[in-house]
Amino acid sequence: MPVPILLYHQIDVPPAKRVPFRSMIVHPDAFRRQMAWLKRLGYRGLSLRDALPYIEGSKTGKVAVITFDDGFRDVYENALPVLQEYGFTATNFFVAGQIGGQNAWDIPIGVAPAPCMSASQMREWAALGHEVGSHTLDHVHLPDVPPKEARRQIGQSRDMLQDMLGMPVTSFAYPYGDENTNIRTVVREAGYTHATTTERRKARPVDDDLGLPRLTIRRNDTWLHFLKKCLM
Ligand SMILES: [Zn+2]
Known part of the structure; x- marks a missing residue:
């Protein structure tokens, strides 16, 4: 059974003015309703790590x-308390160079500044059973940087996160x-076992482990949009 891998960015009250990527900020009430819909329909929300047997086809559900x-x-x-309430797990892909910082990569293109989790918040995220993944050191366009820099972005971010957590990041x-x-x-050589893209469809057992598709959830998705993405 193909598995939907949902992609969120920020869970917050969107800024009033028209800033770039405002659509990536989902309102906390909408997020709560979406999790409630999943639960009501009998779905379990899982981190990528916890969902691998389902994606790979060894388990169904x-x-x-x-x-x-x-x-x-x-x-x-805004999302962690809801996940806890529903008994769901999730994966967050951290920009390792901005732990305790902000979305520095977004600010030059006019996106509103937003703080990133601190190291202790990230540790708490992991301690509650959620997964920490890597999203490079500096949120770079990997194919556009020299190969040596791409290797550093991919490898050093894993080392940094593992050092902060004391557990493997895969x-x-x-x-x-x-x-x-x-x-x-490069991602495989750095020791990761799974990676996600933004290709828009559900994941299937035949997919490359390092090329798993995802479905982006946007601010203005109605409950019907949301259910279509999950169910169809
Ligand atoms: Zn990103």
Whole structure:
């Protein structure tokens, strides 16, 4: 059974003015309703790590993978309590160079500044059973940087996160969904076992472990949009 891997960024009240990527900020009430819909329909929300047997086809069941990109603090504040309440797990892909910092990569293109989780918030996220994945050091376009820099972004971010957590980090998300076969090879050589893109469809057992598709959930998705993405 194909598995939906949902992609969120920020869970917060969107800014009033028209800033770029405002659609990536999902209101906390909408997030809560979406989790409630999953539960009502008999789905379990799982981290990528917890959902692997379902994606790979060794287990079957109603499962939706919940992922967040960029490690924003508003996910800790507004999504984590909801996940706990529903007994769901999730994966957050952290920008390792901005733990305790902010979305520095977004600010030059006019996105509103937003703080990222601190190291202790990230540790709490992991201690509650949620997964920490890597999203590079600086949120770079991996195919556009020299190969040596791509290796550093991919490898050092894993080392940093593992040192902060004291546990293995095995999942990776390509910033902007930008990747190619060389980048996938570097990701594999750095020790990751799974990576997600932004290709829009459900995951199937035949998918490359380093090229898992995801479905982006946007601010203005209605409950019907949300259910279509999960169910169809
Ligand atoms: Zn990102």
